[in-house]
Amino acid sequence: MLIHNRRHANLWTLLAPPAIWAIHFLLCYVAAAIACAKGGGPWVDLTTLRWVILGITIPALGLILVAGQQARRHWGFGTDDPPHDQATDEDRQHFLGYATLLLCALSFVSVIFVAMPAITIADCR
Amino acid sequence: MEQRTVTGRAMRAMPLAGLLTGCGGVQSALDPAGFEAEQVARLFWAMLIASGVIWVLVLGLASYAARRRGQPWSQQGASRLIVWAGAVVPTLLLAVLLFYGLRLMPELRAPGGPLRVHVEGEQFWWRVRYHPPGGAPVESANALVLPVGQRVEFSLSTRDVIHSFWVPALGGKMDMIPGRTNRLVLEPTRTGEFRGACAELCGASHALMAFTVRVVEPAEFEAWLAREAAPAAAVEPAAQAGEAAFLANGCGACHSVRGTAARGDIGPDLTHLASRPTIGAGILENSAENRAAFIARVDQIKPSARMPAYGTLPETEIAAIAAWLGTLR
Ligand SMILES: [Cu+2]
Numbered sequence: 001m002l003i004h005n006r007r008h009a010n011l012w013t014l015l016a017p018p019a020i021w022a023i024h025f026l027l028c029y030v031a032a033a034i035a036c037a038k039g040g041g042p043w044v045d046l047t048t049l050r051w052v053i054l055g056i057t058i059p060a061l062g063l064i065l066v067a068g069q070q071a072r073r074h075w076g077f078g079t080d081d082p083p084h085d086q087a088t089d090e091d092r093q094h095f096l097g098y099a100t101l102l103l104c105a106l107s108f109v110s111v112i113f114v115a116m117p118a119i120t121i122a123d124c125r
Numbered sequence: 126m127e128q129r130t131v132t133g134r135a136m137r138a139m140p141l142a143g144l145l146t147g148c149g150g151v152q153s154a155l156d157p158a159g160f161e162a163e164q165v166a167r168l169f170w171a172m173l174i175a176s177g178v179i180w181v182l183v184l185g186l187a188s189y190a191a192r193r194r195g196q197p198w199s200q201q202g203a204s205r206l207i208v209w210a211g212a213v214v215p216t217l218l219l220a221v222l223l224f225y226g227l228r229l230m231p232e233l234r235a236p237g238g239p240l241r242v243h244v245e246g247e248q249f250w251w252r253v254r255y256h257p258p259g260g261a262p263v264e265s266a267n268a269l270v271l272p273v274g275q276r277v278e279f280s281l282s283t284r285d286v287i288h289s290f291w292v293p294a295l296g297g298k299m300d301m302i303p304g305r306t307n308r309l310v311l312e313p314t315r316t317g318e319f320r321g322a323c324a325e326l327c328g329a330s331h332a333l334m335a336f337t338v339r340v341v342e343p344a345e346f347e348a349w350l351a352r353e354a355a356p357a358a359a360v361e362p363a364a365q366a367g368e369a370a371f372l373a374n375g376c377g378a379c380h381s382v383r384g385t386a387a388r389g390d391i392g393p394d395l396t397h398l399a400s401r402p403t404i405g406a407g408i409l410e411n412s413a414e415n416r417a418a419f420i421a422r423v424d425q426i427k428p429s430a431r432m433p434a435y436g437t438l439p440e441t442e443i444a445a446i447a448a449w450l451g452t453l454r
């Protein structure tokens with residue numbers, strides 16, 4: 001998998017966290033759309049949907065945390081200050097690692113924001 | 126001299142006055158008269174004040190930084206500032222706002238009371254049909270009358286292009302989309318006269334597609350609805366020529382006047398036209414001159430409207446029709 005411990009950072013490890021956010025986003029919305037379309041009427045019982053969304057959200061957050069761990073390693077745990085712009089293999093690794101770490105933070109927050117409506121949703125309108 | 130300074134000051138105050146008039150009146154979300162509008166206005170003011178505080182803090186920080194010329198911050202201090210003030214705090218603030226907004230939604234969308242109103246957007250007017258509980262539907266157009274303190278459920282549709290139904294004083298807007306029926310629930314909280322408008326560009330006369338909203342006590346609403354459901358008032362003898370001209374010129378092919386031979390369904394129902402405050406979908410005061418002008422020059426008054434101008438009719442005939450329409454209370 002994209003985030004399976006990789007020795008080296010590359011574009012795929014960089015793309016993993018936003019990809020997890022995108023997949024989570026789609027799953028949540030498709031699940032809600034199906035629940036509402038098949039539920040019949042505006043007052044569907046949405047409890048199941050809530051559990052489904054919780055069930056998608058926790059693994060998504062977990063995967064982003066794992067990706068973040070790995071990105072920290074690629075970054076060299078911050079031993080070296082940004083901007084990591086030398087034309088060396090090491091700086092390339094540190095740059096990718098740091099960028100991925102920031103993307104992980106963004107994706108983590110986004111996944112939570114995407115899942116938040118599940119807390120308050122009362123009907124399908 | 127004195128005169129000039131006064132005018133000068135007045136001139137400078139003009140844009141401010143313009144801004145302030147936007148805060149009140151018949152079509153302002155900042156002068157709420159409905160449950161949803163009140164919630165949104167409260168949120169708006171809270172956000173405005175919070176933004177003001179943040180603005181002052183940021184500017185204060187900038188001027189502080191400008192004054193500390195020559196003494197760079199430690200790298201650690203700068204990073205900490207960026208992480209906290211640039212990422213953590215904004216994220217938390219956004220989370221709070223998002224949660225507050227999400228929590229509002231179920232309440233705002235809770236179902237309406239027994240009265241349903243179907244509004245259909247047309248280029249460039251509003252077809253209105255009241256569905257009172259247990260009663261027959263009541264046809265109307267271009268004006269809404271609503272009972273105060275009751276949640277009224279609107280179903281919104283259109284057959285031509287996308288329109289958007291918006292009464293800023295009562296609540297948020299909702300699009301009317303061909304092939305769909307959208308729902309909106311409005312709950313007026315005080316009586317008064319308000320104005321709604323189409324909020325989605327829909328053609329040449331989009332800006333001339335408005336409507337009036339009158340919020341009244343429930344008892345008054347019932348009485349009004351009963352009157353609106355009744356056929357047109359019996360023709361006063363003086364107006365008979367107007368009715369005859371209306372029918373002879375084929376107006377009835379597009380317009381309905383219940384109780385007469387006019388049964389058209391292309392244009393607005395005119396059965397109780399005289400009880401509406403405006404004509405032409407909220408654009409002209411409902412006076413005899415304006416009705417006559419609309420009939421004669423609708424092509425100029427309302428470009429692209431689906432009604433032919435009748436400027437070729439003799440003026441007396443147009444005046445007679447306009448006078449008769451004025452009797453349709
Ligand atoms: Cu429109």
